[in-house]
Amino acid sequence: MSDAIIWVIMIPLLGSLISLTWSRYASFIAITSNMLALAASIIIVRQVYQSGPFIHQLGSWQTGLGISLRADALSSILLVMSMSVISAATFYASTYFTDAVKRARFWPLWLMLVVALNALLLSGDLFNLYVTLELLGLSAIALTALSDNRAALQAAIRYLSIGLLGSLVFLAGVALVYTGYGTLDLATLSNVVQASPLSQVAFGLMTAGLLIKSALFPLHFWLPSAHASAPAPVSAALSALVVKVAVYILLRLWIDVFDPVLTPFSAMLLGMLGAIAVIWGSWQALQAQRLKLMAAYSTVAQIGYLFIFLPLIVALPDGPLKDAAYTALLLMALTHGFAKSAFFLSAGVIQQYCGHDRIAELGGTARALPLTIFVIALSGVALIGLPPSGSFLGKWHLISSSLHAGQWWWVPVIAAGSILATAYVFRILGHAFAPGEGVDQVLKWGREEIPALILALLATLILGFGSAGLWDFVSQHNGFPGG
């Protein structure tokens, strides 16, 4: 039991290797190993809940010598979210690829992506964060390139070059930190970091690298094409998870480690960029002609919301108000993760049945694919931030944190973002309910529709009504022990 933190990484790793050699049973291996990893991630949350944040030293080396894995409230919750999304997408992917060659290439890469995600979330030092970030980026790019059309390949190459640039910049920052402080362990660093030119430069470089990876406006330009052209299950993981873990690292560095270096101005700057991202991303989503492109731009907007929280968390005094803002950020991230992956999987179903995902030609889909359109509506509710979804609570606290912190100017941004999101979600529904002959067969409770339904329900009902425990959990068990 106590080794769950190892198994959550080892199981997908083994699965990846086995599926490489034994590709006939690859989808079975992937489903099994992801379910086991999901179970392990739930055990980790339980461990954190019962005994607080903990460290696991691989091979019993001392801190600073070996690799150490750490779990606290933030990382364990994100881990469960990402394993749930991955498991649902895995079930979906097992029916998605018809081509045997593609299938054989997909599964090992997919499981490697899971390894990278889980290892990243559990890493406690900067070097491991760099390595896992790189591994994550490379497997994501390879998966994007699986849609072997010209647009997808171009997008993948662009994704590759920009991703490498981001990693290099991040690595430069890491190297500076090592020169300055002689350690990369986050918990140790959080005690020794002081405001100095060196730490400012290092912090700036790492932040810049992560901003590229998390696609904050104006560094978002690579995202829409990559997310829109990847295969549907890959898009789901990219939009829901891969972008988000970059925000996770950023949050760790900003709030937990480098807070002496932080200036209110820099937080405000990121908040402003987030606000522009909300408006710009939503506006582009409204203009998009294709379902998946719309979803990708919506991700740009939703990431923007997360960045608006930064200046608020920095400005609010330690205590319940700050904790509430922090948890609300997590809740927004979780809701978006579930909702956006549900949306992409549904877009995949529509693409399979209609042969396209052009929004203007969706007429008749509500009749032919009622469950899928229902899932799109549910995840749309979560993207807008309407009740009963987790992001409604998130937005509620975003508004109230803004007012508490005296930064009222975020409120009109949130209002405008919500209205634009309403427009782009209901534009799709309007087309879907219009009469049309897009699809011939009527699908009822199709096997490929269920994973998205579960994700959408998680984003709305479960997080909307059942997330009360999250607030205490985060305020009590966040941060790394030791150090």
Place this chain on the structure above:
Amino acid sequence: MDIFDSLPLLILLSSLLPGLAIFLVREESHVLRTSLNLFGALTKLGLVGLMIWGVFHEWVSDMRWQIAPGLELVLHADALSVVFVTLSTVLWLVTTIYAIGYLEHSPHRSRFFGFFSLCVTATVGLALAGNLFTFVIFYELLTLATYPLVAHKGTPEAVRGARIYLTYTLGGGVLLLIGVVWLHTIAGPIDFQERGVLSDLTHLDPWTLRWIFLFMIIGLGVKAALFPLHGWLPQAMVAPAPVSALLHAVAVVKAGAFGIIRVVYDVFGVEYADALGLLPFLGAIAAFTIVYGSVKALSQDHLKRRLAYSTISQVSYIALGTAILGPLATIGGIVHLVHQGVMKITLFFAAGNYAETLGIHHVSEMDGVGRRMPATTLAFSIAALGMIGIPPIAGFISKWYLGLGALQAGAGLWVIPVLVASSLLNAAYFLPILYRAWFKPAVVKWPAEKPRSGRWEISGALMWPPVITAVLALLFGLFAGAPFSPLEWATLIATREY
């Protein structure tokens, strides 16, 4: 009382669960769907009866579910919620019967009745909401549940009307949300309480409170169709007749009006709201909307459009009653919540019957329709006379109390002329319809007459609902003094609010 505590939840579930089940029913399973519908509606009616009894005896029912720190979902039954719950439940039953008859042969019935039940669930939830947070949740859910109903026909006009509806209501929803969150940040979580909560919190800045009130009234005013936020209502009448009936009588516009009552009485407290100078502001908007709606109704030839503008005018009576300080005006406002509901739903049922049987959509086509469809037209006439305020129909009682209340509050100088002008205008746009229907010779050929079948002018499921609601409107006026009448109940609320 344990059972009583769970009553609000059971009342919600009695339409939510059948609604969800109906989505899964196959189109052809007419009997199963109808049974689910009626089972839900009748169960709810029984539960509401129990609740009326409990609230009358001042049993307190209160259910709480923590969602996040400081944010609780509270279901709570008080005298005011009982008014709205009862109205919704009774009219839902009647409208369900009407809708079953109306949509007999049209496509997507399961989808329609599913959202129809969700719509009533949201309305009842809104009535039972015990704090602003819960209210906002159901307010938004109501928007979401009604959108597919307005867009139901799927025609370009229907989709356009629904889009306009959505833009207005969700835009209003955002403003309401901002107002409510703002209030939360300065005053903490607020449970609705008779005589208000804010008057006790003296440390709050009056100007901040005024701004918050403005945000909330704009948010609520969109649904209540207060001028200049009423633009969606005439567009939304592209919806099928039962939806229009429900939208105008119970669900949407009433949700806004009910919210205004809640905010003024149970959040601010009516005396405190007056002390802040908010009531005259609300009263002026309401008075203007009353006259404006009536004037616009005069020039509409399209019957449903005329009725829509009439709704804009009539619903503002409720806001007007709220805006006049004094128990008599309060009674007038609250009782009109019920009276306008039964009268307006009758008018829309009748309009639906004319369109369905004879293809009549315009007032100018209604010559002599009274002889062809006597029962429907009689119901229409009772409701129209009630709207004008002719005794002994329900509408008279509302106007009487509003007038008395205005005199009591010393506001007679501007309220009485508004009431008189509005009544004259009501007469000016309703009486010509009645004259045409009863006294003008019938045209040779109706626009699109359906062949007559059965013994009545129209199938029973379409004929009886307007007759029943018209009789209710008559009874509410005739027996206004009887125990458990809307008037008596409004009096009970007024005594608890002052």
